[in-house]
Amino acid sequence: MIKRNLEAEIKKRISQSPAVAILGPRQAGKTTLAKNLASDDGQYVYLDMENPADQARLADAYAYLSQYEDSLVIIDEIQLMPSLFSILRPLIDANRKPGRFVLLGSASPLLVRGVSESLAGRISYRELTPVGITELENEFNHREHWFKGGFPEALLAVDDENSKAWLNDFIRSYVERDLAMLFGVALSPVTLRNFWSMLAHSNGNLLNAEVFARSLGVSATTVMKYLDFLEGGYMVRRLQPWFVNAKKRLVKSPKTYIRDTGILHRLLNIPSFDALLGHPVAGSSWEGYVVEQIYQTKPAHLDLFFYRTQAGAECDLVLVDGIRPVVCIEIKLSNVPSVSRGFLSCIDDLQPDRSYIVVPEGESYPTAHNITVIGLRELLSTLI
Template structure:
């Protein structure tokens, strides 16, 4: 599938910045996208998980200095963060010669926060882009595209599987690779069984307000350790913590963030669901749809837009609050129904947070008004608005 938006952004950054970091979880398609780039100059690719490529960097400055006027692609950069000072030195040397275009494209499975050395060493020389799993708008317009995407998730190998069973097997293998190999490499000392239990517990808390103490007690580890694990999982693009709206609204507000697994294919695999029919009859269905819609929307938000959830101690809530740079606010309620009912609690919440407009996100159907400033709209149509 051609990911036109991210390719356009990547080309723009490569023309303007010495180092570009394309980040995203494993198996999301970073390597495939990087190898398909057509830049008008030679590209040299190194996989830092391949021993033969790693051996070439025994003297990284000597080796990398031999690729002037070429783009060097370094895959899985988090494996050797000591490369960052070398990249800084080479970039500065080439800048002095008048070379302004990109010299290095680095691919990584960890967020900038986990790659702190790059943020510090390459400050002013690096630009970050996140490659997410496939978004609904990137898919061919087919009748069942939305339902298939919701159930299988957006990882290309899962979404493009021949059937749901194969997709869930891929997701299960993906989770296994993280719990048995990748997370321990990132410094987590728990056993694979304990990590799998943690992931399963997070799946069953999809869309719930985060309760650190409950997770810690259930797993028999400290709250501090749970926070560290969650930070790591978020930094690896696997979970999302949606913060609580925190303005002074004269109400007693829930202050805890909401927790979501970012990819619904992984969520459904952890919940033991085999196909769409089993999901539709499962208690997780509503929370899964909510998380799916929120992730699709957040992937397409204009830069600088703030996102949060709103909930009072009395139970009034807004699933997703968006605040644009100009201060305008949008309140979003997500319902898996074609005929949502405008509730008094939602209208009062809109007034409390001073939202300019509200939307009910529904699976499909035509857009229509529900009140003066509230509309029902399908997910795909709302994404087009963004």
């Protein structure tokens, strides 16, 4: 079993807060993590809001949950029953002892809205992503993790064919059933699948909703709605541009990435790692992979952006503390990269504390421009 980086922190929060919410995509390991932590501390009750029997138990939710003041109650897929939030508030107020509820959710907007409306000041929440490279043993080949992605069932499958079959089934289920159910809306599976595939082909590029709308035969408003749902279900990342300097002519459209590279490669039907290296999307796939690994390991006070000006200054990733850029990162698939003029212009504009070119592997070394070329694992350990 893979030990998750969040285990210690979530266990600490359970010991301090009456309710803890663990958010993240389906099949990322939220239920396994919650049950493992709960079993370490004693008895727990598990309720799954996709299970009709568990829904029936909560017909009178206040009376049912009141029985378990001395047990940890895990409620899975709680966004499917948002009325529970208003019921949990008086239960917690009547007995604010730590470790009463662990709430698991796969749709961030609904869950966060429920928290803000009903449980403000009563709950602590964290996002559990698919498995990151820092959660794997050093001997684990980063190429395999990059190609298969971080969902445990795909990553730990007995062979590549089983991994690809699981990812195909996940994508199909997500398109045909899960996304509409998570958000309680009617969606067109064909349009959603086509849009998701188009996002995969433009992975790491600037978002242009009008282009997608014309290709799909829908409105730009519909495109943005579908993008919101995919982002809210933790499938897509919108990386916003950094623009504080009003004197520069800056690009202000976000970039989009498929967050899990295993899903990205299935949407693009890339059959093997060797085929990936020869595919036009290889560079942007590596870029998205690095962005996601940095997101998983960065300190909480740092936010992620990219930087691009009309004059040609460009940086794949800017780590910002408040309003101050502290780290600029260029992401290269080559282990012997050159420093681009656009990256040098970016450093000159932003004046970060540190600048890196991230490569797949190898020992770090400085360049003539005070930029450090560094392997991904070493960079992540530096950030941690």
